Each structure stands twice: as C-alpha cells, then as structure tokens.
Amino acid sequence: MSLKKFSELFLDLDSSNSTNNKIEVLKNYFLSNNPIDNSWAIYLLTGKNNKRFISGRYLKNLFSQIYKYPQWLIDTCYLKVGDSAEVITLLLKNKANSRKKKLSNISLNELLSETIPSLSKLNEEEKNLEIKNLWETLPEDNHLIFNKILTGTFRVGVSIGLITKSISKLINIEEEIISHRLMGDFKPSIDSYEFLINKNINLQELNSKPFPFLLANTIEDKIFKNSINDFQFEWKYDGIRIQLIKRSGNVLLWTRGQELVNESFPELVEKMSHIKDDFVLDGELLVWNYKEQIAYDFSLLQRRINRKSPTRSIQLKYPIIFIAYDLLEINGRDIREVKLENRRIELEKYFSKWQNNIENNISDIFKICDLIFPKDWPDALTYKEKSRENNTEGLIIKKKSSIYSSGRKKGIWWKYKVDPMQLDAVLIYAKGGSGRRAGLYTDYSFALWKDQELIKFASAYSGLTNIEIKELDKWIRKNTIEKFGPVRSLKPEMVFEISFEKIQISKRHKSGIAVRFPRITKWRKDKKINDADSLENAFELMKKIS
Amino acid sequence: MTTKQEYLIRYKDGNLYCELADIWIDPSKPVKKALITHAHFDHFTFGCEEYISTKETAILLKERVGDNVKIKTFEYGEEFKINGINISFHPSGHILGSSQIRFIFAEEKWLISGDFKLQKDKTCKQYEIVKTDYLISECTFGLPIFKWDKSNKIANDISKWITNSPEKTSLLFCYSLGKAQRLLNEISQTNFKGNIYSHGSIHKMNNSYRELGIDIKDTIKIENKKKIDELKGSLILLPPSLSKGSYLKNFKNIQTAFASGWMSIRALRKRSGYDKGFAISDHADWDGILEVVKKSEAKNVFFHHGDSEALSKYLVEKESINVLLFGKQI
Numbered sequence: 038m039s040l041k042k043f044s045e046l047f048l049d050l051d052s053s054n055s056t057n058n059k060i061e062v063l064k065n066y067f068l069s070n071n072p073i074d075n076s077w078a079i080y081l082l083t084g085k086n087n088k089r090f091i092s093g094r095y096l097k098n099l100f101s102q103i104y105k106y107p108q109w110l111i112d113t114c115y116l117k118v119g120d121s122a123e124v125i126t127l128l129l130k131n132k133a134n135s136r137k138k139k140l141s142n143i144s145l146n147e148l149l150s151e152t153i154p155s156l157s158k159l160n161e162e163e164k165n166l167e168i169k170n171l172w173e174t175l176p177e178d179n180h181l182i183f184n185k186i187l188t189g190t191f192r193v194g195v196s197i198g199l200i201t202k203s204i205s206k207l208i209n210i211e212e213e214i215i216s217h218r219l220m221g222d223f224k225p226s227i228d229s230y231e232f233l234i235n236k237n238i239n240l241q242e243l244n245s246k247p248f249p250f251l252l253a254n255t256i257e258d259k260i261f262k263n264s265i266n267d268f269q270f271e272w273k274y275d276g277i278r279i280q281l282i283k284r285s286g287n288v289l290l291w292t293r294g295q296e297l298v299n300e301s302f303p304e305l306v307e308k309m310s311h312i313k314d315d316f317v318l319d320g321e322l323l324v325w326n327y328k329e330q331i332a333y334d335f336s337l338l339q340r341r342i343n344r345k346s347p348t349r350s351i352q353l354k355y356p357i358i359f360i361a362y363d364l365l366e367i368n369g370r371d372i373r374e375v376k377l378e379n380r381r382i383e384l385e386k387y388f389s390k391w392q393n394n395i396e397n398n399i400s401d402i403f404k405i406c407d408l409i410f411p412k413d414w415p416d417a418l419t420y421k422e423k424s425r426e427n428n429t430e431g432l433i434i435k436k437k438s439s440i441y442s443s444g445r446k447k448g449i450w451w452k453y454k455v456d457p458m459q460l461d462a463v464l465i466y467a468k469g470g471s472g473r474r475a476g477l478y479t480d481y482s483f484a485l486w487k488d489q490e491l492i493k494f495a496s497a498y499s500g501l502t503n504i505e506i507k508e509l510d511k512w513i514r515k516n517t518i519e520k521f522g523p524v525r526s527l528k529p530e531m532v533f534e535i536s537f538e539k540i541q542i543s544k545r546h547k548s549g550i551a552v553r554f555p556r557i558t559k560w561r562k563d564k565k566i567n568d569a570d571s572l573e574n575a576f577e578l579m580k581k582i583s
Numbered sequence: 584m585t586t587k588q589e590y591l592i593r594y595k596d597g598n599l600y601c602e603l604a605d606i607w608i609d610p611s612k613p614v615k616k617a618l619i620t621h622a623h624f625d626h627f628t629f630g631c632e633e634y635i636s637t638k639e640t641a642i643l644l645k646e647r648v649g650d651n652v653k654i655k656t657f658e659y660g661e662e663f664k665i666n667g668i669n670i671s672f673h674p675s676g677h678i679l680g681s682s683q684i685r686f687i688f689a690e691e692k693w694l695i696s697g698d699f700k701l702q703k704d705k706t707c708k709q710y711e712i713v714k715t716d717y718l719i720s721e722c723t724f725g726l727p728i729f730k731w732d733k734s735n736k737i738a739n740d741i742s743k744w745i746t747n748s749p750e751k752t753s754l755l756f757c758y759s760l761g762k763a764q765r766l767l768n769e770i771s772q773t774n775f776k777g778n779i780y781s782h783g784s785i786h787k788m789n790n791s792y793r794e795l796g797i798d799i800k801d802t803i804k805i806e807n808k809k810k811i812d813e814l815k816g817s818l819i820l821l822p823p824s825l826s827k828g829s830y831l832k833n834f835k836n837i838q839t840a841f842a843s844g845w846m847s848i849r850a851l852r853k854r855s856g857y858d859k860g861f862a863i864s865d866h867a868d869w870d871g872i873l874e875v876v877k878k879s880e881a882k883n884v885f886f887h888h889g890d891s892e893a894l895s896k897y898l899v900e901k902e903s904i905n906v907l908l909f910g911k912q913i
Contacts, residue, residue: 052852052859120850476829
C-alpha cells in the first residue's frame with residue numbers, strides 16, 4: 038500500500054462537504070488498505086500527535102537554498118497560499134525537471150515509522166540532503182502530505198467523531214464502543230487497528246456504555262398551573278453536560294455528543310476512581326471559582342475541552358468541578374425507574390458518605406447541585422432573574438415524580454432561561470446559505486456604531502420567517518455594494534434587534550466583544566441606522582451584568 | 584531612456600491606447616476605434632463606432648451580442664495600416680480567435696500579448712512566438728506557484744470524479760466561451776462516456792465552434808424541468824454565474840466543481856464553496872509567461888492584468904530584462 042492511496046484519501050476528504058460522503062470515503066479506505074497503514078491513517082486523521090519535525094520557515098529556507106530560489110519570491114507566494122507546506126509543494130511542481138531519479142513507492146507506514154523519525158537522528162547537513170532526496174524521489178502527488186507531516190500541519194476536516202462513525206459502520210458496532218476503543222493514546226500498529234475493528238465486544242466495553250441522556254424542554258405556560266411543590270428547582274449551569282460512569286473501577290466521562298473526554302479532565306477521573314462505590318451520575322462540568330462558589334465563564338471551559346493531557350499548571354489555572362444532579366445507577370443497580378425525589382435522596386446519601394471519607398477529599402472537584410426552594414411561581418421568576426448574578430442561565434425545573442427516561446420527553450424537565458440580552462444592529466454583510474437555504478442570502482453579519490463607523494459585532498442565521506428571508510434576500514440583491522466570493526457587503530440601511538445569551542470581552546474580534554448564541558428577534562423596520570446601538574452601549578450592557 | 588509620453592502604446596483611463604493611430608485595445612468604454620483581442624465580455628464594450636478583430640472573434644462576438652456591431656476583420660498574420668502604423672493579429676492560444684496584436688512603426692515593434700496560453704488546446708490555434716522590441720503582457724498567474732498540469736490529466740481527473748459518484752449529478756462550472764469547449768474536447772477523449780448536458784449559453788458557443796470547424800462533442804441543452812433520474816451519473820456544464828443563485832434547486836443529489844487556474848490553491852478551493860476544484864486555465868502559468876518574455880526577445884516589458892510585482896522583480900534580478908511600468912493614468 039502506497040502513500041499515494043493516503044494522498045488520495047486526503048484529497049477526497051478535503052473536497053467533500055458532506056459528512057455521509059466522508060464516512061463512505063473513510064470506510065472504503067479502511068476496507069482497501071492494510072491494518073498498519075490504516076492505523077497510521079487514523080493516527081494522522083485524529084491528530085492525536087501531530088509532531089513538528091521541522092518548522093515551516095526551515096522548509097522554505099531549505100527549498101530556497103537547494104534550488105537557488107530567492108527567499109523573497111517564496112515569501113510572496115506564501116502570502117497567496119498561506120501554508121508553508123503547500124507553497125513548497127506548488128513550487129516543487131515547478132522544479133519537476135530537476136527530478137530525474139526513479140520514483141519510490143513508499144508506504145505510509147514506512148514513511149511515518151522509519152523515514153521521518155530517522156530524520157531527527159541526522160545532523161543538519163544530512164537531514165537537508167535526505168529531505169531533498171525525498172522531494173526528488175516521492176511522486177508529485179505525495180508532496181503535500183509529506184511536507185505537511187514534516188511541519189506537523191497535517192489537518193483535514195475530519196473529527197474523531199467521524200472516524201468513530203465510519204469504523205462503527207464498517208464493523209456494525211455501536212459508536213459508543215468505538216469511541217471507547219479510540220480513547221487514550223493510540224499507538225499505530227497492526228494490533229491497535231485490529232483491536233479497533235474487533236467484532237467481539239468484551240464485558241469492560243459493555244460496561245463503558247452511557248445511558249441515553251434525558252433532555253429539558255423550553256418552559257411552557259401550562260406548567261404554572263401546577264403546584265410549585267410538585268417540582269424540584271436547580272440552577273441551569275452553562276457548562277458541558279457529562280454522564281460520569283464508574284463501573285468495575287473504570288471512570289468514564291461521556292458528553293452528550295457520545296464523546297469520551299477523560300483525556301481533557303484527568304484530575305476528575307483520578308479523584309472519582311478512588312470512590313469505593315460504582316455509580317452513574319448525570320451532571321455538569323464547569324470551570325469553577327472556588328472562592329466565590331460560582332461558575333466561571335464558558336470560554337474558560339473551552340480552554341480545557343480541547344486540550345488533551347493538560348499540564349498541572351493548566352489544571353490549576355482552570356480548576357474544574359463536576360456538579361452532579363442525578364444518580365442513575367448505584368453499585369450495579371439501575372435506578373432510572375425510581376422517582377426523581379427518591380433518586381435525589383439516594384444521591385444526597387451517597388454523596389455525604391463519599392464526602393466523609395477523609396482519605397479521598399473530593400470537595401475540591403465534585404459536589405451535588407444545590408436545590409432552590411421558591412415559595413410560589415412569582416418567586417421562581419425572581420430566582421430566574423437573579424441567575425446572572427451567579428453566572429447561570431436560569432432555572433431547570435424537574436417534576437419530582439418523574440422517572441429518568443430518554444430524549445426530550447415532554448412534561449418532565451424544563452429549562453426556564455433568563456431573558457436574552459438585546460441590541461439593535463445594522464445589517465452590513467450577507468452570505469448565501471447552504472442546504473435547504475441554498476440560493477438565498479441567509480447568513481447575516483451585523484454591526485454597531487463606533488463614532489461614525491459601523492463595526493461588525495455578530496453573525497446570525499436564525500430568527501427570520503421564511504417570508505422575511507425572501508423579502509430580505511430581494512433587498513440584499515438590490516443593495517449590494519461589493520461582492521467577495523459568496524459574501525456581499527450591503528448598503529447600511531436595515532436595522533435588526535439581535536438577542537444573545539452572553540456578552541464578553543474578546544481580543545479576537547475587531548469590535549472587542551463577543552456574544553453567545555446571537556439571533557435575530559425582530560426586523561426593526563421602524564428604525565433608521567442612526568437609531569442602532571453603539572459599541573459603547575454594548576460595553577455598558579456588559580458592565581451592568583458583571 | 585524614453586519618457587512615457589513617447590511610448591507608442593500607453594495606458595489611458597485604465598485602457599491600452601495608441602495615440603498615433605487613435606485606436607484602443609479592448610477598451611472598457613465606448614471609443615471611436617477598438618481592436619478586440621478576443622470575444623470574452625471583459626474585453627468588449629458596447630457602443631464603439633468601429634471594432635477590428637480576427638474573423639473568428641467577430642463571429643463569436645456577433646453570436647453573443649447580436650449583429651448590430653460593426654466589425655472589420657483580418658486574418659492572422661495579415662497586416663493592415665492605420666496612420667502609417669502596421670498592425671497585425673497573431674494567435675495567442677487563449678480561446679478560438681484570440682490574438683496578440685503587433686504594431687510596427689518606424690522600425691519599432693510593439694506586441695500586446697492579449698490573454699494567452701502556451702498549453703496545447705485543440706479548440707484554438709497554438710500560441711505563435713512573435714519577436715518584438717516592446718512587449719505588453721498579461722500576468723494573471725504571475726507567480727511560480729502556478730504550474731499547470733497537462734490538460735488530459737485534468738480531463739481524466741474530471742472523468743474519475745464523475746464516474747466515482749454514479750448516483751450523483753455532476754455540475755461542472757466553467758466559462759461559457761473557450762473553457763467549456765476545451766473541456767468538452769478533452770473530456771471526450773477520456774473514459775467518461777455518459778451524457779453531457781450544457782447550459783444554453785454554453786450550448787450556443789458549442790454550435791459556433793462547430794460552425795468554425797472545431798471538433799466539439801455533441802451535448803444536450805439542459806432544460807429546466809429535466810427528470811432527476813435522467814441526470815444521474817451525467818455531467819452538466821454551467822457558467823459560474825449560476826453557482827450561487829436558486830438555479831441549483833433544479834437538481835437533486837449533486838456534486839459541484841469549478842474549473843479554473845485559481846483552484847490550484849487549497850485555500851481558494853475551500854473558500855470557493857464548490858465541492859471540488861480543477862486547476863485548468865486558459866492563461867499562461869509562470870513558466871509560460873517567462874518563456875514568452877524570453878522568446879519574444881523583447882528588451883522592454885510591461886505587465887498588466889495581474890499582480891506583476893514579483894514577476895517584474897524576478898525578471899530584473901534573474902534575467903536582466905528591463906521591466907517598465909506604465910505611468911499612472913495620464
């Protein structure tokens with residue numbers, strides 16, 4: 038099996054926008070290649086360890102030196118291409134005449150397990166010579182992959198989830214099992230691939246499976262007719278929902294998206310593994326301000342989610358907490374059919390037992406959610422309004438007599454979210470939609486005033502009715518100032534009310550602020566662009582909340 | 584060194600202009616006399632009193648804009664005189680009828696390359712090397728990252744792209760005039776033997792090409808209400824202007840691609856919104872431009888239509904060729 042096959046896989050994945058298509062392409066690749074190359078492919082695609090062997094700058098200098106190519110010309114090309122590995126690949130095409138050597142048909146395994154690692158054992162001169170030699174003997178369509186692996190920039194639009202799905206389809210086994218097998222270090226080898234595609238599921242794997250999550254519905258007016266005493270009230274945290282499993286000594290952290298995130302939160306796994314009982318907990322993972330006992334913003338949690346094996350200092354800088362709000366299984370006993378109020382009693386009972394174990398102090402990483410006890414519905418409303426003070430999004434209301442069923446079942450759990458924040462903003466860009474919305478301009482960008490200038494502050498897709506979308510589309514086509522590919526800049530004329538959940542400082546945005554879940558809540562035809570809000574208003578809003 | 588006022592041809596109001604003959608080359612606004620290098624719309628404007636072009640360009644233009652324009656035609660290589668200046672058209676290899684234009688006045692030769700390519704293209708005359716003193720060349724792809732693959736390789740890639748998804752309808756976007764016919768000609772040599780449809784604007788140009796003696800495979804004009812099943816596994820050529828509108832709603836289960844030289848860059852490919860990009864161009868790549876500069880033996884070179892900074896610096900530093908800049912608009 039040659040590197041060529043993998044290059045083709047890369048191009049196929051790169052030139053597809055459809056998830057199903059990518060899964061199909063991956064499945065076919067795995068079917069037609071040998072286990073060892075497949076294991077390397079998985080290793081590369083999941084980006085488990087994209088080691089940089091040489092830097093992009095080094096690569097460009099080397100090319101310049103070998104082929105007597107002016108550095109400034111390479112730099113100019115780089116501006117157009119934006120990727121060192123690709124620039125050199127394209128420039129090598131132009132040097133094809135100097136390649137007279139016989140082409141090698143190296144395998145992905147050979148390249149990754151021998152050729153490239155051995156580069157680091159060479160001195161600079163030998164290394165340069167070897168890279169030159171590889172450039173001149175590798176077939177042209179392998180250059181991009183080779184250069185990208187060298188510079189540690191191999192990336193393609195494939196997530197672990199997609200790999201999981203395609204292997205799950207390949208061998209007809211549930212995704213959760215494959216997720217579990219892909220967890221942790223993946224060392225490319227025949228064994229590791231064969232373990233991955235093994236059709237026999239062992240007991241430990243069966244034990245790893247999470248229960249389907251029970252999801253909350255948006256509040257409905259009819260709930261207010263019920264007695265307040267029928268319900269349990271909790272704060273609605275803005276973290277990641279986690280099902281925490283401990284069975285036969287193994288701890289697993291599952292997200293709602295069937296992803297295992299053990300590697301991102303090792304300190305939690307460690308602490309929980311010392312608890313004597315086995316259990317399944319449903320709860321929320323947050324970055325926690327232990328001094329004030331409130332959650333930090335979601336953006337801090339994001340620094341943890343995508344970081345595998347965080348260092349000790351990262352763990353201290355972004356301290357996490359797991360807040361359990363439900364107990365689903367205890368020492369092998371599935372209690373999902375038990376009423377919520379009784380599950381809560383069990384949860385409190387076990388938590389106090391675990392808490393009292395002095396050998397394993399869990400209080401710095403794990404607690405159970407506090408309950409709120411509003412007197413009546415207006416009182417509940419008051420609690421909800423106060424939720425921003427403790428950095429929560431509102432309330433979760435659960436029926437005390439309910440069992441833990443799956444999905445978004447009506448009449449069991451509700452979310453009662455705090456009213457969104459709003460600003461009036463001017464429409465300045467529009468982009469064509471995709472899928473069902475293809476052919477219409479449905480992706481919009483909005484701006485706020487800063488002195489005499491309109492500064493983009495948010496993009497939104499949802500909130501307009503189909504009739505409004507069509508009307509706006511017509512207007513957009515008539516009022517385009519400039520086109521940049523699929524994007525049109527527009528005459529500033531239309532004002533919209535934009536609602537969002539959160540507002541915070543952001544250095545990444547020109548406006549200096551970032552908002553969460555922005556959406557259009559009203560087309561303010563009654564307003565002129567001078568009536569739109571300014572960035573100053575946005576900053577005031579931010580101050581008011583914090 | 585001569586000053587820019589003395590150049591036979593200069594830039595005026597964003598267009599190439601020869602004052603001595605009072606004639607414009609591919610002007611973007613109405614003038615008295617216009618030389619037209621080829622029939623693409625960005626080289627043509629309505630309202631000129633008189634147009635001069637090759638015979639093929641005139642036929643293609645009239646097919647596109649109607650018979651109401653007055654076009655005087657000349658054969659390739661045939662010299663004609665305006666105000667004592669000898670002018671002639673020479674094949675530029677860009678599309679059918681496309682030409683370079685040579686001016687000779689008082690022993691001084693000027694050559695305007697027009698849009699050109701050196702690559703083989705069976706749907707038009709091969710680029711002719713013309714010697715000159717002054718060369719005005721386009722440089723759309725004037726960076727060494729642009730190196731075209733052979734067009735039969737691209738055609739095979741396209742053929743594979745279609746046949747690998749037999750359940751899909753493959754929409755290939757390309758310019759209606761030139762690129763479409765070149766692709767049709769190349770694709771007919773590949774293993775792809777399914778149906779090929781083309782949009783009305785392309786269909787019209789195919790017919791014109793055939794009437795001018797070019798071998799273009801038969802295509803079916805695409806009707807708006809074609810049965811979806813019929814289109815499965817077939818290829819449809821469409822102009823890029825239709826890629827963003829509601830037109831695509833006429834089809835189900837499609838894959839899209841764009842045929843353009845820009846598609847050789849991954850970031851542009853990704854940003855383009857098409858599923859796939861095929862890097863095939865009717866313009867010269869970096870090597871092509873360098874070859875023309877050298878073989879023309881021009882001592883002085885001007886560039887337009889593109890980013891010429893790197894190319895100019897390279898020619899000055901590496902090839903010791905005198906690259907001149909047109910003054911700002913006079």
